[in-house]
Amino acid sequence: MSLTNQCVHCGRPFEPDPRVKNQRYCSDKDCQRARKRKWQKEKLLSDPDYRANQRDCQKQWHQQHPGYYKQYRDHHPRRKERNRLLQCYRNSRRRPHQVIAKMDAFKAAQTQHPAVFCLLPLIAKMDALAQKVIIIPIR
16 A cells, blocks of 8 residues: 655645655656755755855856856847846835845946946945036037
């Protein structure tokens, strides 16, 4: 007589493997992916060594594939637009006092032509500074 469990991810009943104690996910690929994602998320939160290793691997991958994301955005304009819209939505859900901007926003503002100016956007990181903007017309 075999017992059946209900999959935590898909909710379908499945017959657990007798070798796996407390099996909670069925063998479906999507369910196994969900199980792995959950494990990785918990591992990243609880294990600083694992987190550092993942960060180093990502850094190494980025060094080996320079320009990958620019090429991806160039070849997938619909996904680029979708991500832009989703980012606007995520930004709108932030609390009003949370400001986000790029790290080098101030440096970019300093190097631009005097008639072109940058205002601090809603999104900020690290050293973005609020600036008084004075428009200098070029004649």
